[in-house]
Amino acid sequence: MTIGRSCIDLYGEQVGGRLEDMASFAKYIGGSPTNTAVGAARLGLRSGLLSRVGADHFGRFIREQLAREGVSTAGVATDPERLTALVFLGIRDPDTFPLIFYRENCADMALDVSDVDPDYIRSAGAVLINGTHLSRPNVFDACVHACTIASQAGAKVVFDIDYRPVLWGLTGRDMGENRFVADDAVTARLQQVLPLCDLVVGTEEEVHILGGGTDTLAALRAIRERTSALLVLKRGPHGCVAFPDAIPARLDDGVVGEGLQVEVFNVLGAGDAFMAGFLRGWLRDEPLAACCRYANACGAIVVSRHGCSPAMPTWEELQVFLASDQRPFRLRDDVALEQLHWATTRAGDWDELMVLAMDHRSQFEALCAQAGADPARIATFKALALRAVDRVARGQPGFGLLLDGRYGMRALEAAADYPYWIGRPIEMPGSRPLDFESSPDVATELATWPRNHVVKCLAFYHPDDPDDLRERQERQLLRLQDAARKTGHELLLEIIAARAGAVDDHTVARAIQRFYDLGMRPDWWKLEPSDSADAWRNIERTIVANDAHCRGVVLLGLSAPEEELVASFQVAAARPLVKGFAVGRTIFADAAARWFGGEIDDEAAVDDLAARFGVLVEAWRRARSANIERHAAADCAR
Ligand SMILES: Nc1ncnc2c1ncn2[C@@H]1O[C@H](COP(=O)(O)OP(=O)(O)OP(=O)(O)O)[C@@H](O)[C@H]1O
Numbered sequence: 001m002t003i004g005r006s007c008i009d010l011y012g013e014q015v016g017g018r019l020e021d022m023a024s025f026a027k028y029i030g031g032s033p034t035n036t037a038v039g040a041a042r043l044g045l046r047s048g049l050l051s052r053v054g055a056d057h058f059g060r061f062i063r064e065q066l067a068r069e070g071v072s073t074a075g076v077a078t079d080p081e082r083l084t085a086l087v088f089l090g091i092r093d094p095d096t097f098p099l100i101f102y103r104e105n106c107a108d109m110a111l112d113v114s115d116v117d118p119d120y121i122r123s124a125g126a127v128l129i130n131g132t133h134l135s136r137p138n139v140f141d142a143c144v145h146a147c148t149i150a151s152q153a154g155a156k157v158v159f160d161i162d163y164r165p166v167l168w169g170l171t172g173r174d175m176g177e178n179r180f181v182a183d184d185a186v187t188a189r190l191q192q193v194l195p196l197c198d199l200v201v202g203t204e205e206e207v208h209i210l211g212g213g214t215d216t217l218a219a220l221r222a223i224r225e226r227t228s229a230l231l232v233l234k235r236g237p238h239g240c241v242a243f244p245d246a247i248p249a250r251l252d253d254g255v256v257g258e259g260l261q262v263e264v265f266n267v268l269g270a271g272d273a274f275m276a277g278f279l280r281g282w283l284r285d286e287p288l289a290a291c292c293r294y295a296n297a298c299g300a301i302v303v304s305r306h307g308c309s310p311a312m313p314t315w316e317e318l319q320v321f322l323a324s325d326q327r328p329f330r331l332r333d334d335v336a337l338e339q340l341h342w343a344t345t346r347a348g349d350w351d352e353l354m355v356l357a358m359d360h361r362s363q364f365e366a367l368c369a370q371a372g373a374d375p376a377r378i379a380t381f382k383a384l385a386l387r388a389v390d391r392v393a394r395g396q397p398g399f400g401l402l403l404d405g406r407y408g409m410r411a412l413e414a415a416a417d418y419p420y421w422i423g424r425p426i427e428m429p430g431s432r433p434l435d436f437e438s439s440p441d442v443a444t445e446l447a448t449w450p451r452n453h454v455v456k457c458l459a460f461y462h463p464d465d466p467d468d469l470r471e472r473q474e475r476q477l478l479r480l481q482d483a484a485r486k487t488g489h490e491l492l493l494e495i496i497a498a499r500a501g502a503v504d505d506h507t508v509a510r511a512i513q514r515f516y517d518l519g520m521r522p523d524w525w526k527l528e529p530s531d532s533a534d535a536w537r538n539i540e541r542t543i544v545a546n547d548a549h550c551r552g553v554v555l556l557g558l559s560a561p562e563e564e565l566v567a568s569f570q571v572a573a574a575r576p577l578v579k580g581f582a583v584g585r586t587i588f589a590d591a592a593a594r595w596f597g598g599e600i601d602d603e604a605a606v607d608d609l610a611a612r613f614g615v616l617v618e619a620w621r622r623a624r625s626a627n628i629e630r631h632a633a634a635d636c637a638r
């Protein structure tokens, strides 16, 4: 359980300039204990945060994000009187990281003993406190109270010295990045917690403030006089050294954890990652050398990425990183590691996904023209789709909508308040070669999309297309994937091969393999229904062999009659990787024609859409459970 700061990090997206010249800021959850709680959860520890957030949008964002990361929020109180704290951070050069704290009367700095629930504290195997937060008497008291309870209950007490002089009022407010100002009062305050500690971690400067002098060995000895805790000294690129017992004559006589050679991009958050990595080993009683190894690797990974909490590695990622002996100095260039990071930190898992596809544009224009209706009505009809999905889904996960920004914007906006999966098309309808709607610079376009919008791209693509056409489409898709990753959006790639040539049991699998060979890793595939079990087996095999983390496949409908779709579900549901469907015209064509023609009103249209969507939902679920039963029976028979 980590205790203390929880804020919003607003990270300059432009790198290599002054904060004055930065123009846009990425929003992440931050604050050293918050970052460590996220890092620990990603490494497989059960973690929780004790803090306060404001009753505002950012407070809610912190809660949501912690929940997504698997960090318990049972100890996160909402303070109705104060706002969530903000921190602006920038990357200027490898030695300069400007930082401004907006922490006046903010929620987390108001933490006090009333927030410390003894039972909750006793539920933890370890508590972590941070030095910076001890600058406020109320927080100091809360931390000491929590540590005392934890210690009496037999839990470990961990102290990250984490010194930010600006939050002790020792530097100008524009000097948030300053890491050291000697001050006897700070030293005295920090030393008070030492008798409670089992583990103390700090950089050389942090050891200097805690020990009360700038000779590192002397400072360590001063600390050792006050605690028998394990002491760990972080040494930036040189790794770390741990002192379980008496402080030796030379730093290198401690348990040395070698640093890793990586390009420094951003040191902010490295210490928090280091702590998470160290705890992953230490709390599971691993040898000190292993704890240091995990810690240095986590620190090095974060040093090479943008952001603090989002940069924290997962356990799977850390293991791959440690096992590899060939990594680029510029770690962000390690494509496989970046992919693993992306795939293992995406929010949520999807056992099933049933989507009402309403992102058609040309088809709605045609429907409107046929009925002589005003095209402005398309937006109204699309908004009905959200009501229909909600009627079937009733707030349950596993449902979604595909909606376009051209006519579906009102529905997209409204969908933000529901828990459903949202996909949004980027392709120019009907284009082959593939073209993008809106800006030709697809990254600029995606930068304006909310993060939870999954980018859907339909490509009319056949692996045997003429080379120039095929390559042109592939280049577009590679650009799209790059843009989606850089803007933090998931990508759903829809392949329709049947319109472009003959299709056999290998065609779609060959197309998918080609995309993997090119380096594409779409989060989702949307594929044509097929009644061939072999075709599905080939598809699944190809995906699993190339991207074990792919979220899955959804079936598209292509205006097929309902019975045909239901029959195709039976075959596809045998493959676990197929998660459901994204079907449009089969569901909406009839209702839309009658609604645009003035034959039915909104209510009747919602009834019809919901009924048809419901039929497919039931059919999919039936097909899926029949398959599960069949497999279970086969297992029993074996
Ligand atoms: N240049 C680097 N190369 C490799 N590893 C590094 C580098 N800098 C930091 N690390 C790793 O990260 C750990 C923590 O870094 P650092 O000493 O900068 O912590 P910190 O000042 O507490 O960080 P923070 O900015 O989060 O407060 C180091 O002990 C090391 O393991």
Ligand SMILES: O=C(O)C[C@@H](O)[C@H](O)C(=O)CO
Pocket: 005, 007, 008, 009, 029, 030, 031, 032, 033, 035, 087, 268, 269, 270, 271, 272, 308, 309
């Ligand atoms: O710890 C802080 O308050 C600053 C953070 O917001 C930021 O996440 C960071 O620099 C972590 O070390």
